[in-house]
Amino acid sequence: MESLRDCDEGEESTESTESLQLIKQAVEGSGGGKFMAKAIFRALQGNWVLNRTIKSNISTYPSGSLVGTARFDPRRPTAEGFAAEYLYVEDGDFKTDTGMQFRATRRYVYRYAEAGDKLSVWFVKTDNETVDYLFHELKMICPHPADGEESSSIPAHGVDEHDPRQPVPPKDRIWKATSHHLCIDDTYDPEYEFAFRDVEVPKWSVGYHVRGPHKDYWIGSVFTR
Numbered sequence: 001m002e003s004l005r006d007c008d009e010g011e012e013s014t015e016s017t018e019s020l021q022l023i024k025q026a027v028e029g030s031g032g033g034k035f036m037a038k039a040i041f042r043a044l045q046g047n048w049v050l051n052r053t054i055k056s057n058i059s060t061y062p063s064g065s066l067v068g069t070a071r072f073d074p075r076r077p078t079a080e081g082f083a084a085e086y087l088y089v090e091d092g093d094f095k096t097d098t099g100m101q102f103r104a105t106r107r108y109v110y111r112y113a114e115a116g117d118k119l120s121v122w123f124v125k126t127d128n129e130t131v132d133y134l135f136h137e138l139k140m141i142c143p144h145p146a147d148g149e150e151s152s153s154i155p156a157h158g159v160d161e162h163d164p165r166q167p168v169p170p171k172d173r174i175w176k177a178t179s180h181h182l183c184i185d186d187t188y189d190p191e192y193e194f195a196f197r198d199v200e201v202p203k204w205s206v207g208y209h210v211r212g213p214h215k216d217y218w219i220g221s222v223f224t225r
C-alpha cells in the first residue's frame with residue numbers, strides 16, 4: 001500500500017516538474033526575443049555557493065562574514081500578474097569580526113512579470129513561504145561594448161541604458177541593475193551585477209548600503225556555481 005509519505009513526495013515531484021515547465025514556457029516562449037530580466041530569472045534557478053561580507057560603521061551592528069549556500073526553488077506563481085516565481089532560501093554560518101559565530105538563514109520570493117519584463121524581490125512572512133510585501137524591483141542597466149568591440153546585440157544608434165527589453169548580451173558581458181527600498185526611516189540601495197557566459201550566469205553579486213537613524217552598514221554578497 002502506498003504510504004502517505006510516498007504520496008507527499010509524488011505530489012512535490014509533480015509540482016516541481018510543473019513549476020519548471022511554467023518557468024521554461026515563460027522564458028523560452030515563442031513570442032518576441034529574449035528579454036534581460038527573463039534571461040537573468042532563468043539563470044538564477046538552482047543551487048549557489050554564497051559568500052557575504054558586512055561592513056558596519058556603527059558599534060551596535062556587527063561587521064563580519066557569512067559562508068553558506070543559497071537556492072532558488074521554482075514554484076507556482078502565488079499572485080496574478082506574474083509568469084514565474086522562486087522561493088529563495090539561504091543558510092550559512094555568520095562570523096563577526098569580534099569572533100562570535102552563529103547560524104543564519106534568510107528567505108525571499110523572486111518573481112518574474114512578462115508585462116514590462118520585470119524581476120522583483122519580495123519579503124516572506126514568518127511561515128517562511130507566504131509573500132509579505134515588496135522589497136525592490138530591479139532596474140536593468142544596459143552595458144556598453146568595450147572599446148573597439150562590435151556587437152550585433154546593441155544597435156548602432158545606441159540604446160536606452162535603463163530599458164530592460166534588451167537582447168541577451170554577448171559572451172562574458174556583465175549586466176548591472178539597481179533599485180531602492182525605503183523602510184520607514186531606513187534606505188536600502190541594492191546594486192546587482194550578473195556575469196554572463198553565453199546565456200548562463202555562473203556568477204552574480206548584490207551589494208547595498210543600508211542607512212538610517214540607527215543603521216549605517218554595507219552588505220556584499222557573491223553567488224557562484
